[in-house]
Amino acid sequence: MIDPKYRTDDHYDDDLSMPPSSPSSINSTINSTIELVNKNLAKRYAAEKRFQVYGILSIAFGLFCLLLLFTDIISKGIGAFTIHYVQLEVTFDESVLDINDSSDAMQLALADYQGVVREALKKRFPTVTHRPERRRLYSLVSNGATYHLQDLVQEDLSLLGQTRTLWVLLDDDVDTYLKSREDRSGPFIGRLKSEQIEWIESLYKEGEIESRFNRWFFTSGDSREPEMAGIRGAFIGSLLTLLVTLALSFPVGVAAAVYLEEYAPRNRWTDLIEVNINNLAAVPSIIFGLLGVAIFINFFSMPRSLPLVGGLVLTLMTLPTIIISSRAAIKAVPPSIREAALGIGASKMQMILHHVLPLAMPGMLTGAIIGMAQALGETAPLLMIGMVAFVVDIPTGITDPATVLPVQIFLWADSPERAFTERTSAAIMVLLAFLIIMNTLAVWLRKRLERRW
Amino acid sequence: MAFSSNVRGNNVRGNNVRGNNARDSSLRSNNTRGNNGLRNKNVLSQALQGGINDYGRDQRSETEVIREIDTVGVPLLDTAKMSMRGVDVFYGEKQAIVDVTMDIGKNEVIAMIGPSGCGKSTILRCLNRMNDTIDHCRVEGGLFLEGQDIYDPKMDVVPLRARVGMVFQKPNPFPKSIYDNVAYGPRIHGLVSRRIELDEIVELSLRKAGLWDEVKDRLDGPGTGLSGGQQQRLCIARTIAVSPEVILMDEPCSALDPIATARIEELIAELSQNFTIAIVTHSMQQAARVSHRTAYFHLGKLIEVNDTEKVFTNPDHQLTEAYITGRIG
Ligand SMILES: Nc1ncnc2c1ncn2[C@@H]1O[C@H](COP(=O)(O)OP(=O)(O)OP(=O)(O)O)[C@@H](O)[C@H]1O
Ligand SMILES: [Mg+2]
Numbered sequence: 001m002i003d004p005k006y007r008t009d010d011h012y013d014d015d016l017s018m019p020p021s022s023p024s025s026i027n028s029t030i031n032s033t034i035e036l037v038n039k040n041l042a043k044r045y046a047a048e049k050r051f052q053v054y055g056i057l058s059i060a061f062g063l064f065c066l067l068l069l070f071t072d073i074i075s076k077g078i079g080a081f082t083i084h085y086v087q088l089e090v091t092f093d094e095s096v097l098d099i100n101d102s103s104d105a106m107q108l109a110l111a112d113y114q115g116v117v118r119e120a121l122k123k124r125f126p127t128v129t130h131r132p133e134r135r136r137l138y139s140l141v142s143n144g145a146t147y148h149l150q151d152l153v154q155e156d157l158s159l160l161g162q163t164r165t166l167w168v169l170l171d172d173d174v175d176t177y178l179k180s181r182e183d184r185s186g187p188f189i190g191r192l193k194s195e196q197i198e199w200i201e202s203l204y205k206e207g208e209i210e211s212r213f214n215r216w217f218f219t220s221g222d223s224r225e226p227e228m229a230g231i232r233g234a235f236i237g238s239l240l241t242l243l244v245t246l247a248l249s250f251p252v253g254v255a256a257a258v259y260l261e262e263y264a265p266r267n268r269w270t271d272l273i274e275v276n277i278n279n280l281a282a283v284p285s286i287i288f289g290l291l292g293v294a295i296f297i298n299f300f301s302m303p304r305s306l307p308l309v310g311g312l313v314l315t316l317m318t319l320p321t322i323i324i325s326s327r328a329a330i331k332a333v334p335p336s337i338r339e340a341a342l343g344i345g346a347s348k349m350q351m352i353l354h355h356v357l358p359l360a361m362p363g364m365l366t367g368a369i370i371g372m373a374q375a376l377g378e379t380a381p382l383l384m385i386g387m388v389a390f391v392v393d394i395p396t397g398i399t400d401p402a403t404v405l406p407v408q409i410f411l412w413a414d415s416p417e418r419a420f421t422e423r424t425s426a427a428i429m430v431l432l433a434f435l436i437i438m439n440t441l442a443v444w445l446r447k448r449l450e451r452r453w
Numbered sequence: 454m455a456f457s458s459n460v461r462g463n464n465v466r467g468n469n470v471r472g473n474n475a476r477d478s479s480l481r482s483n484n485t486r487g488n489n490g491l492r493n494k495n496v497l498s499q500a501l502q503g504g505i506n507d508y509g510r511d512q513r514s515e516t517e518v519i520r521e522i523d524t525v526g527v528p529l530l531d532t533a534k535m536s537m538r539g540v541d542v543f544y545g546e547k548q549a550i551v552d553v554t555m556d557i558g559k560n561e562v563i564a565m566i567g568p569s570g571c572g573k574s575t576i577l578r579c580l581n582r583m584n585d586t587i588d589h590c591r592v593e594g595g596l597f598l599e600g601q602d603i604y605d606p607k608m609d610v611v612p613l614r615a616r617v618g619m620v621f622q623k624p625n626p627f628p629k630s631i632y633d634n635v636a637y638g639p640r641i642h643g644l645v646s647r648r649i650e651l652d653e654i655v656e657l658s659l660r661k662a663g664l665w666d667e668v669k670d671r672l673d674g675p676g677t678g679l680s681g682g683q684q685q686r687l688c689i690a691r692t693i694a695v696s697p698e699v700i701l702m703d704e705p706c707s708a709l710d711p712i713a714t715a716r717i718e719e720l721i722a723e724l725s726q727n728f729t730i731a732i733v734t735h736s737m738q739q740a741a742r743v744s745h746r747t748a749y750f751h752l753g754k755l756i757e758v759n760d761t762e763k764v765f766t767n768p769d770h771q772l773t774e775a776y777i778t779g780r781i782g
Contacts, residue, residue, distance in 0.1 A: 265588075266588060334625075336621065336623055336625035337625060337627065337628075338586070339583065339586070339619075339621060339625065340621065340625040340626070340627060340688070340691075341627070341637075342583065342586065342614065343581070343583060343614060343618065343619040343621070343692070344614065344615070344618060344619075344637065344638040344641075344691060344692060344694075344695055345610075345611050345612065345613075345614035345615035345618075345638065345641065345642060345695065346611075346637075346641050347611050347641075350641055354637075354641075355627060359628065
């Protein structure tokens with residue numbers, strides 16, 4: 001692509017071919033110099049243009065890939081934020097529910113809420129009498145609907161014996177079918193039978209099916225039923241793990257960096273430490289997982305799947321990053337500031353605390369955020385320490401079993417149901433949003449700290 | 454001499470009376486040294502005929518010749534504030550200061566001049582142990598502040614640096630407010646307990662540094678937002694806020710324009726009433742204008758210390774003369 005005559009060494013050859021100057025010909029030399037400069041000028045500008053174009057092309061390529069990624073993920077995942085409900089006339093019949101004493105909490109918890117939903121479906125489609133057909137009819141509605149009914153009854157006992165018009169959650173197959181109804185390639189039928197599709201269509205035509213915001217996705221933990229599966233458990237798990245990581249790795253990393261930069265003598269030992277830190281930053285993360293298993297789980301016999309253990313492992317992983325960037329930030333503090341502080345009698349610690357750390361803080365924070373972002377997206381080491389378990393309950397502390405967002409994505413991506421594919425992309429969107437918020441926070445924090453002129 | 458007319462007349466001479474007395478009474482055992490100096494001066498003077506770098510006839514390097522020269526002039530004083538005795542400074546293997554012996558008198562302004570790389574900054578930084586921050590720097594010999602050994606292992610550098618303050622070549626205010634810049638020293642040394650007292654110190658220091666009128670309305674503004682000259686005066690105010698006994702200045706005006714330089718020179722003259730000042734400068738006019746005594750260094754060796762007027766009109770050593778007349782530089 002580059003014309004050989006534009007090669008830089010040719011330029012120099014041109015320059016060198018300038019006529020040798022003698023005092024008598026000094027004017028002509030100046031003129032010919034200008035001529036030569038002018039002659040080369042066009043080439044130089046062309047080279048500069050090309051240089052800029054390469055840069056713009058690279059950026060455009062990057063943006064294009066990013067756009068592709070985002071459109072793919074968003075188009076796949078956007079559906080997970082809505083879910084279809086069906087309108088049913090539900091009668092809270094005590095005999096169907098099998099409740100005879102409404103003050104007995106046990107009875108309320110174990111009551112047959114599915115039964116009343118089935119009764120309602122039977123009532124809506126009275127022509128369906130055949131047993132296997134009935135079972136297919138019942139399977140249109142999600143099992144999750146029962147939790148909703150249970151909550152309603154427990155909140156308001158006067159509902160018993162009454163009839164209410166309720167919106168009941170549909171099964172994930174039905175939901176997927178309804179979402180793909182308008183697709184050019186035809187609706188996704190999956191395991192649905194033709195009579196089921198007829199029922200769905202008739203409900204849809206009557207306006208008894210509605211698409212609503214999918215609050216399950218944000219409020220529940222993992223589930224075998226895609227329509228009930230949510231990211232809340234994984235999100236909280238990620239948050240707790242990151243908190244542990246940040247709380248451990250930032251102070252430890254900064255302390256190590258300060259010692260190495262300001263106090264440590266330069267000798268073979270510190271050289272060795274420095275080389276090792278740099279190497280650790282390049283070690284594949286799964287190794288840290290193995291280390292975590294060996295130290296925390298086998299040696300200290302901590303239980304598996306805890307955000308605490310996850311945080312400890314990720315601390316090991318992010319420490320090198322934080323130490324390296326903190327050292328760079330500390331090194332970048334101008335020596336004149338240190339001298340100024342020492343020159344009026346500040347002790348070394350005062351110099352560090354009053355001047356070096358405040359000036360290095362933005363850089364150290366950047367490093368910490370990069371480390372945290374890495375930790376947030378990390379999967380492999382967490383698989384090693386068992387954070388890949390199927391956890392339904394939402395963790396409430398760092399010692400509750402939990403999973404994290406990337407692992408959740410990994411788990412869902414592995415599931416065959418199409419509804420999980422949708423949720424995988426949606427979870428990726430949440431993860432990206434989490435990252436973007438974190439980075440924005442970091443940039444804002446840095447700006448604020450840097451604003452101290 | 455080109456600079457003799459620049460020496461400030463009676464004032465400087467008047468201040469120098471003390472120096473002259475000192476010379477009379479403090480020649481001490483220096484006679485032999487003086488003779489040695491003269492002998493070497495003759496060796497060098499031959500060399501000087503053919504240009505300062507031509508030591509070929511002697512078969513020795515310039516450094517070796519310089520090493521054997523003895524300091525001429527009046528290095529020792531009766532009223533010494535700080536003294537150096539046989540000071541050698543090494544950066545790793547390289548010797549930057551060779552056997553320097555001299556005194557800095559109380560309330561005097563001493564200028565240190567010499568070609569670039571001759572060790573002026575190095576010797577200055579020894580006086581408040583700023584060289585401690587350089588790992589491979591080693592200081593030998595005796596340095597004393599009022600008879601106290603500065604390099605004594607028991608000596609605490611924090612109070613030492615409070616007593617011997619330093620102003621650097623490049624203005625280096627902290628990235629904090631003007632007020633906080635000046636207040637920093639008194640705060641860390643716990644000189645004051647109440648805000649009012651601190652305010653007083655800040656105002657007084659800024660006034661002494663001749664900066665008060667320019668910044669009194671924006672004490673909360675950034676110190677780095679001032680002009681170069683103002684920043685340097687802020688640094689001086691910051692230094693004098695802890696009331697040091699000695700102020701070391703390393704080319705304080707090299708980054709400043711002539712007007713700002715003149716302000717700082719005036720300031721040095723005023724400060725010399727209360728403080729002892731050692732100033733390194735590349736401007737011989739400046740040395741002549743502000744100092745009482747001048748020390749000339751060459752390749753790490755102290756060649757001559759004398760009253761400023763004498764150094765610039767009738768130096769004792771040919772190397773000094775070569776330098777001030779522009780033959781070395
Ligand atoms: N940190 C250091 N490490 C090694 N050598 C140094 C260091 N600082 C100074 N030197 C050397 O010591 C000698 C004296 O340096 P110094 O800075 O004292 O010179 P100077 O007289 O102040 O020069 P200038 O007028 O250019 O500031 C020089 O040869 C220099 O190369
Ligand atoms: Mg210097």
